[in-house]
Amino acid sequence: MVTDVDRAIERAGALIGRLSPQAQRLQQRVRQKRRAHFLKKLGRVVIAGGAIMVASALFGLFFAPIGSTGVMLAVGLWILAAWVLLVYPSFPEASTETLVQTDLKYLPAQTEVWLASQRKALPAPSQRLLDGIGVRLETLAPQLQTIDPREPAAVEVRKILSDHLPELVNGYKRVPEPMRRERQSTGQTPDQQLEAGLKLIDEEIGEMTRNIAAGDLDKLATQGKFLELKYRGMDGVES
Missing domain, CATH: 1.20.930 (Transcription Elongation Factor S-II; Chain A)
Known part of the structure; x- marks a missing residue:
């Protein structure tokens, strides 16, 4: 028995088959640009996390132990920074x-x-x-x-x-x-x-x-x- 999902898969396969090699190549390049943009933002998240960890360690070393509350604040700050960095800047849609x-x-x-x-x-x-x-x-x-x-x-x-x-x-x-x-x-x-x-x-x-x-x-x-x-x-x- 052919289900709606099967029909959707057939339609998607037919669409891909109708795409010319040039169209597939163009779409692939756009996907690569989107992936590169995301990976760049992900790298910034990692750098921000490392910077927060280093700053927390230095504060604890030279001033006072940050304790569990300080650790939670550092984690919260990193989560906030990660959210901001992953959302902004968005992929530059062309117009x-x-x-x-x-x-x-x-x-x-x-x-x-x-x-x-x-x-x-x-x-x-x-x-x-x-x-x-x-x-x-x-x-x-x-x-x-x-x-x-x-x-x-x-x-x-x-x-x-x-x-x-x-x-x-x-x-x-x-x-x-x-x-x-x-x-x-x-x-x-x-x-x-x-x-x-x-x-x-x-x-x-x-x-x-x-x-x-x-x-x-x-x-x-x-x-x-x-x-x-x-x-x-x-x-x-x-x-």
């Missing part, structure tokens, strides 16, 4: 507002979190495009760690990730659900317009990644020529 304020080097990671939260609101073809954009952001993220935020490429990255992409998705979500499959004056449905917009953004992020990499390759080649002239030139002089 259109936080994307605008995020430092450039952390923007791809925050955008990934935001993409994962928007996925369910979009039709299946756009979900796959969103997953692909998330994968592209994995490649882009290391490139933004050292780039000057004032460089044109950096400015363009910020404009796309914190402005154009959120506005495209949020604009689609503002369209009433029954109208999303109705053909508009442009000849396309909102579903199709969203898909076309995401394709353009996906291509643009890929192009920016290649341009930044080309600049890095040029710098590497220049440095290589400099080293060759400096050291091989010196060897030629010495010989």
